[in-house]
Amino acid sequence: MLRQQGCDQLADQYDAAGDQLTQQILLVGIGGLTGWEKDAVEAGAAQPKRFGPGAAHGDDPALGGKDPYIPRGFGGSSQYEEFVHELYDGLNEAGFGDAQAAFQGSSVTGARYRTGEPFDDESDYDIALAGESLLEKAKKAGVGLRSGGSRTGPLRPEDLRKMRLDGLASQLSNTAGRKVAFMIYGSIDAAVERGPSIIAKK
Structure with missing residues (x-):
């Protein structure tokens, strides 16, 4: 959505932040997060329309992935x-x-x-x-x-x-x-x- 609005630099920053959060979750688990990463996950939990990079819920766009509404492994x-x-x-x-x-x-x-x-x-x-x-x-x-x-x-x-x-x-x-x-x-x-x-x- 940001790229569609011509905000490529901001979209890149969000993508980088999402990737960083994903890696931290994989390394330490959700319970081990601190700082902005912990805040981001807690905000997501409070608003269950989206939880975590690459996840989608309802009509809310996801943060990443080939198609945010389709789990991996499907052909389309x-x-x-x-x-x-x-x-x-x-x-x-x-x-x-x-x-x-x-x-x-x-x-x-x-x-x-x-x-x-x-x-x-x-x-x-x-x-x-x-x-x-x-x-x-x-x-x-x-x-x-x-x-x-x-x-x-x-x-x-x-x-x-x-x-x-x-x-x-x-x-x-x-x-x-x-x-x-x-x-x-x-x-x-x-x-x-x-x-x-x-x-x-x-």
Whole structure:
């Protein structure tokens, strides 16, 4: 947007700042940030329309990436939209029509959080599934919860079966040509606050 308005120098400064923040997050994690970098992330958390360089939410433009609204690994917008359509159809069939989804992890940031290794053909798609009915069913099914009961960890095969999401995970993995992993949150804002995210629009 800045470049479209003829502000190339300012756009370059924002790009450089975004790259620096990304590298610091990879090195020390969000909790280890200080100074302006910490302030920038806290401001992003307070306004969950965007969280982190390379992440997009709703209609807010992202700070970087080939296409800020498409996670890495997709050949283009049509392939991504087909995947998202399949995802939401599967959630509806499983009884979670109120759920929202967000891509997280290296498909959004470009690198694995723990190792810094770049996203590649072997990388998974980490997808946060958010909704009160999802979290409530997870609790009733005995799926392990984290963060005071506000979310699950990555769903294991037995968890997927309990949630009736095993078929969907397998189907999406076949479509994408890579493993698809689900985590459950009570709300999409809670998911976005955990890290860089790209919301999958319905």
